[in-house]
Amino acid sequence: MTFSLRARYAIDSVPINQLHGSSSAVDAEKELEFFFPEEKTFALIKPDAAKTHKGKAVFTDVNISTKDLQRTLQVKQAGFSISKVKEQALTREMAAQFYKDHEGKPFFEDLVNCMTAGPSVVMVLSKENAVEEWRQLMGPTDPEEAKKVSPESIRAQFAHDILSNAVHGSSNPEHAMKSIAFAFGELDAYWFPQGPEKHLHCLFIFFLDVF
Numbered sequence: 565m566t567f568s569l570r571a572r573y574a575i576d577s578v579p580i581n582q583l584h585g586s587s588s589a590v591d592a593e594k595e596l597e598f599f600f601p602e603e604k605t606f607a608l609i610k611p612d613a614a615k616t617h618k619g620k621a622v623f624t625d626v627n628i629s630t631k632d633l634q635r636t637l638q639v640k641q642a643g644f645s646i647s648k649v650k651e652q653a654l655t656r657e658m659a660a661q662f663y664k665d666h667e668g669k670p671f672f673e674d675l676v677n678c679m680t681a682g683p684s685v686v687m688v689l690s691k692e693n694a695v696e697e698w699r700q701l702m703g704p705t706d707p708e709e710a711k712k713v714s715p716e717s718i719r720a721q722f723a724h725d726i727l728s729n730a731v732h733g734s735s736n737p738e739h740a741m742k743s744i745a746f747a748f749g750e751l752d753a754y755w756f757p758q759g760p761e762k763h764l765h766c767l768f769i770f771f772l773d774v775f
């Protein structure tokens with residue numbers, strides 16, 4: 565004989581109706597968003613890496629199914645949704661503005677040159693704790709250090725050197741919003757619907773009485 569979850573818990577003298585299941589895919593999405601809010605981060609594949617790896621590598625575990633897939637690096641078990649992606653060639657003014665915190669440092673001119681050497685791939689990535697997790701996935705700034713402490717990271721695998729280090733990721737949520745506005749416009753930074761790439765895979769069930 566089989567019992568439903570509700571029936572089984574009722575038999576165990578736990579108040580009935582303590583389970584909830586989303587009544588539709590739309591409700592499930594709303595409830596998931598409520599309990600597991602997604603964060604957005606800004607990610608950029610720098611010109612050298614975008615050129616070198618163009619067309620031969622893919623984001624394997626990201627929910628993306630567009631032709632832009634061809635232009636991204638291979639990232640395993642990342643679990644990000646790519647909400648926005650496009651190719652963009654930064655001007656010198658844009659690159660200098662983007663990295664203005666580093667103005668005056670000895671590598672600043674080289675950094676601007678590196679960022680304007682060709683088109684970059686810019687993306688908005690969504691996931692719970694996206695900012696921190698993308699930075700972990702990138703690895704340390706210097707690929708030599710990345711190879712030692714985080715050999716699976718993107719920089720350990722794809723960076724050329726500390727300057728031409730394959731990828732950028734926002735360092736905090738506020739920077740992420742500013743960079744998204746910079747690349748995609750204000751509206752996109754503060755509101756945009758989930759992209760068509762985001763698929764709902766799970767049925768959401770939670771216990772109402774556990775807290």
Ligand SMILES: Nc1ncnc2c1ncn2[C@@H]1O[C@H](COP(=O)(O)OP(=O)(O)OP(=O)(O)O)[C@@H](O)[C@H]1O
Nearest residue numbers: 666671675704705726727728729731732733734735
């Ligand atoms: N010592 C250095 N020599 C040459 N280039 C450097 C050096 N330090 C940093 N850079 C370049 O400047 C960028 C910004 O440096 P930052 O210290 O903010 O590192 P990061 O936060 O790991 O990188 P990013 O801001 O690109 O995500 C680096 O990604 C790298 O391209």
